Amino acid sequence: MKPTDISSPVAYATVPTPLTLFWRTFVPYQLLRFLVINVKMLRLIFKSHAPPSDTLPQKPLQ
């Protein structure tokens, strides 16, 4: 897409370099990223599942 129109947002968009595109599908690097993303996801899941400390359910009635 050639940004011929300078009023178009296309003219100001960031574009990945060939090296960036290469890393996106380079299997050894992506295997590492897979591990990193999983760790990030797990951190987020644990944070989302933990109720805020001031709102923990009280001990259930017996």
Place this chain on the structure above:
Amino acid sequence: MAKTVILGAGIAGHTAATLLRKKVGHSHEIVVISPEPEWNWIPSNIWVGVGSMERREVVFPLAPVYARQGIEFRQGRATIIRPEGTDELPRPHVEYTAAGAATEAAPGRETYDYLINATGPKLNFGATPGLGPHGGHSWSVCTADHAVEAARAFRECIDRMKRGENQTLVIGMGHGTCTCEGAAFEYVFNVEHELRRHKVRERARIIFLTNENELGDFGMGGLHLKRGGYVTPSRLFAESLFVERGVEWINRAHVQQVSPGRLAYETVEGLEREIAFDFAMLLPPFRGVGLAAVNRAGTDIAAQLFAPNGFMRVDADYTERPFEDWSPRDWPATYQNPTYANVFAAGIAFAPPHAVSRPLRSPKGTLVAPAVPRTGMTAGIMGRTVAFSIADRIRHGGESPLHRAPFATMGAACVASAGKGLLSGTAATITLYPLVPDYEHYEFGRDLAYTTGEIGLAGHWLKHLLHHMFIYKAKCLPFWSLIPE
């Protein structure tokens, strides 16, 4: 013995039903009423919609799973909630009409001690004239069947390109108040990926038409990420992907009408244009499924139970205020209906108190306001929270404290496919916390330590892994409950 009735068997309803069964054992009754006989892993409908996955890979029948779990299943569509019962049947109950093969059956009713409304949305194609696959002129990927129809039309489009014809494909949102922009985002890049795979990309003009204020808004007001020594808005990453793949975009748009091969739209800036297309996949806006509610005296109490958009009121602050005055504290935490303590809503069925993405209006006054997404991980957490609250009340008494999962402080993980393929696929992986921007605690509204995003093959592998993992979990196969929502 307590009886819980769950309306809907999507991510929220199914999660609630299975976890509640696990928590309370088999001495209490659980009934699921859903019009669909199958469970559908909706995120993978994107792949069905471009023909790279079969329908059977994204659905499975619910009845055998529920039979194994000791959950009763009624294939039907709930019509009326009677939270105070009637003179004839004084217990709270729900009326429903049979769906599927049993449509000739007499209307049924189920009494309840606890009710979870997890119906999901009504796909409101009627909001835009000519929108949708049934009687309209555009396709959808909201259901597995819609996705199959979209794939067939897309395949015909590819065949025309292979015969040397140029084609215009419009993908996006079919109304100014739509939600789930992420699904359209995924679909447009999967379409682009498939066109390259079929070696016809140069024959296609692809246009993404969205109600988002900016690309990368996703109905969440966008997000900021740390990258390359800068804190940058998601708009930059989204626009970059569109430019890289040669996909044009029109944002802040409301589709006015879809005609055969042509659609009219207006933008917040006041432009009114038409686009001729050969293929259009436009998602509909959502609204509540249209449940009625009646009290013991026979008075219509729908306005008490439901917001004007048809979604159920829960423990949120629905006071009308200007956008600037809304706060994360307005969002619900227990998903309990404020009028009837034994009624809860989870997933898309609960009424959001306000928009997260700034609502805009066109000069004509048309509302362009992306609604906040509340599907997937958030729906699962809501289903789980409600199930645990009800389980406590069943086991320990009706006054047991409710579990809380404040919507505003939930995180969200989104893996948006940008093309399928073991070595050639890519997906954008986004994590963000909290879901509702909190500018009191975070300079950019969100915690940058938990708000991340990247695109690559690893994301595609993760999306594939999640597909198998969540279908496994939903089938309640061994150790299913170890997989978090």
